[in-house]
Amino acid sequence: MRSLKHWSVVSFLVPTASYAWNMPVGVTDVSGDIYRLHMTIFWICVAIGLLVFGAMFYSLFRYRHAKGAKAAHFHENTLVEVLWTAIPVLILIAMAVPATATLKQMYNPSDADLDVMITGQQWRWRYEYMGENVAFISSLSTPQVQINGEEARGETYLLDVDNPLVLPVNRKVRFLMTSDDVIHSWWVPELAVKQDAVPGFINENWVRINEPGIYRGQCAELCGMDHGFMPVVVHAMEQEAFDKWFAERKAAAEKEISGIDRDWKLAELMERGQATYEAICASCHQPDGGGSPPAFPALAGNEQLIADQAWHLDRVLNGVSGAAMPAFRNTLNPVELAAVVTYTRNAWGNDAGDVVQPLTVQELIAQ
Amino acid sequence: MWRVIKSVLAALIGVQKNQQREEDFSSDKPLAFVIAAIFVALLFVLLLIGVALLAAKV
Numbered sequence: 001m002r003s004l005k006h007w008s009v010v011s012f013l014v015p016t017a018s019y020a021w022n023m024p025v026g027v028t029d030v031s032g033d034i035y036r037l038h039m040t041i042f043w044i045c046v047a048i049g050l051l052v053f054g055a056m057f058y059s060l061f062r063y064r065h066a067k068g069a070k071a072a073h074f075h076e077n078t079l080v081e082v083l084w085t086a087i088p089v090l091i092l093i094a095m096a097v098p099a100t101a102t103l104k105q106m107y108n109p110s111d112a113d114l115d116v117m118i119t120g121q122q123w124r125w126r127y128e129y130m131g132e133n134v135a136f137i138s139s140l141s142t143p144q145v146q147i148n149g150e151e152a153r154g155e156t157y158l159l160d161v162d163n164p165l166v167l168p169v170n171r172k173v174r175f176l177m178t179s180d181d182v183i184h185s186w187w188v189p190e191l192a193v194k195q196d197a198v199p200g201f202i203n204e205n206w207v208r209i210n211e212p213g214i215y216r217g218q219c220a221e222l223c224g225m226d227h228g229f230m231p232v233v234v235h236a237m238e239q240e241a242f243d244k245w246f247a248e249r250k251a252a253a254e255k256e257i258s259g260i261d262r263d264w265k266l267a268e269l270m271e272r273g274q275a276t277y278e279a280i281c282a283s284c285h286q287p288d289g290g291g292s293p294p295a296f297p298a299l300a301g302n303e304q305l306i307a308d309q310a311w312h313l314d315r316v317l318n319g320v321s322g323a324a325m326p327a328f329r330n331t332l333n334p335v336e337l338a339a340v341v342t343y344t345r346n347a348w349g350n351d352a353g354d355v356v357q358p359l360t361v362q363e364l365i366a367q
Numbered sequence: 368m369w370r371v372i373k374s375v376l377a378a379l380i381g382v383q384k385n386q387q388r389e390e391d392f393s394s395d396k397p398l399a400f401v402i403a404a405i406f407v408a409l410l411f412v413l414l415l416i417g418v419a420l421l422a423a424k425v
Contacts, residue, residue, distance in 0.1 A: 081382040100422050 024189050027211045027236070031192030033102045041095055048091070106192075109206040112174030116165070120177070120184030120197035120219070121331065122324075123226035123283060127165045130176070134249045137331070138163045139279040140229045144287060147229075159216040162279055164233035168242035169212050175205045181326060182224060188217035188232055196221060209236040226283050260334050260358045266342065269355060273343025276336045281344075284324065289348040295324055300348035309345070309354060316341055317364060334362040375403045379411070 025035045063069035115130035121137075128135035141162040145151040154160070167173050177186055179197040187194040195205045209215075217232040237245065278287060285291050289300030299305060305312050316337060319327035328337060338358040345352035374391050377383040391400070 076385055078382060078384050082380070085380050085382055104423075 026190045026192050027209055027213065027215065028191055028207050029210065030102070030106055030207075031190065033105065034192050037098055037102050040098070044091065044095065107204075109174040109204045111172060112206055113171040114168070114173045116167075116173060116175055118165075118175050118177045118186055118197065120179040120181075120186065120223070120230075122181050122224050122326065123219075123230040124280070125161075125165075125184075125186070125230060125232060126180075126331065127163075129246075132246075132250070133253055134246065135253075136163045136249075137279070138165060138233070140226075140231060140283075142229075144282075156216065158228065159218070159231045159233065161231055161233045164214070164235045166235045166237060166242060166245050167207070167209060168239045169209045169236050171239070172206060172208045175207070177203045177205065180331070183221050184219050184223045184230070185221035186217070186232060187220035188215050188234055190215040191217075191234065194220055209234075212236050212238055212241075229283065256333060256335055260362055264335075264338065264355065264357060266346070266355050269339045269342040270346060271339075272335065273339035273341070274347070276332065276340040277343050277347075280328075280332070281340065289344065289350075299344050300350060302350075306345065306350050306352045309341075309352065309356065312345065313341055313356065313361070313364060317361070329365050334358040334365065337361045337365075371399050371403045372407070375400065375407045378404070379407060 023035060023038060025032055117126075117128040117130055117135075119126040119128070124137055124139040126135065126137050138161045140158065141160045142154070142156075142158050143151065146153050146157060175186070175193070175195070177195050177197040178201060179199040181199060183199070184197040185194060186197055191207045191209065193205050193207060195203050197203065213236055215234045215236065217234075219227055219230045219232070221227075223230075284296040285299050286296075289298060291298035291300075315325060317327065317329040319325050332340070335358045338356045338361045341356045341361075342354075344350065345354060345356070370391075374383070374387065377387070394400075
């Protein structure tokens with residue numbers, strides 16, 4: 001019933017921050033070029049349409065049957081035929097020249113200042129700043145009560161994430177896009193980037209953002225149940241602010257790594273695990289652990305899970321082949337994995353009472 | 368010879384006089400048209416490759 005409700009809301013929803021009739025000019029040079037190209041070709045089409053339909057409607061009216069017009073019966077007119085072949089060819093060539101120039105620019109990711117790996121996952125994005133040891137997962141953060149219709153929708157309904165992708169302005173940023181499961185598409189209209197993320201392939205794209213700001217987009221390739229629940233949010237910052245954010249991220253990543261080999265207390269893991277659970281697991285297994293059987297089994301009161309820690313860890317780390325459960329061994333870090341397993345073993349009345357240490361998980365992953 | 372090439376070029380853009388077409392179809396050497404057509408098609412492909420290479424370079 002819960003999932004039914006979930007769906008009926010989805011199918012009729014239009015994001016509150018809806019897109020205008022026309023495509024946006026955007027905030028990169030390329031997006032401006034694309035917009036102008038689009039408008040140029042649009043007006044060419046309008047002119048041709050007016051001319052062709054004008055001539056047609058004029059002829060229909062002027063030479064109508066009621067006025068006694070007689071049809072001319074002739075077989076061919078080579079001159080006219082050559083003209084109506086040659087003129088469209090010339091128009092097409094004239095449009096192809098600027099279009100090709102823009103396309104070449106769009107697909108030239110060379111000389112980038114920063115490389116970001118974007119990985120689509122059901123149903124979230126993962127961002128990795130290549131060679132910088134900074135990587136994180138970006139999940140929907142619109143409150144569940146808004147999705148359930150129990151609270152009014154916010155301004156950025158379904159267009160909010162917990163960890164946005166942060167980029168510096170006036171720097172060329174290259175995107176390397178791939179996917180862990182099915183085909184997704186990373187789309188931000190203001191950046192004029194809409195690129196498929198295909199499992200097993202790496203697609204390239206790039207941006208150089210001119211104005212600081214928050215730019216929002218969505219997954220643009222139907223990818224399963226929560227396709228509409230994996231938005232893209234990009235924060236473009238001035239270089240200084242970006243450097244500061246980046247340093248903080250790096251420090252946090254280092255702290256995270258150093259946290260692996262110490263002994264964690266149950267309360268710490270529970271707190272950490274709840275945050276991870278709500279960001280990653282709750283979309284299928286539900287915030288109360290009730291699941292949506294049969295596809296997504298309940299975790300609350302799951303006897304096998306409570307009784308068998310090794311089995312539980314194996315499911316989370318390696319996934320379940322043939323089922324919707326993905327492997328999280330490379331998606332989450334050992335601390336998050338240990339925390340979320342500990343949390344699910346001890347939340348909602350589950351009474352396993354044991355603690356899974358990050359070090360144990362790291363050893364399991366290394367095997 | 369020139370007539371064959373002219374007909375092939377006309378076929379390429381899809382415009383031909385009916386009178387010319389009838390003459391072509393009553394010709395007793397269809398092979399000449401086939402060979403000329405393959406040759407012109409090849410030239411067209413090469414032309415496109417050339418344009419694409421030029422566009423990639425500029």
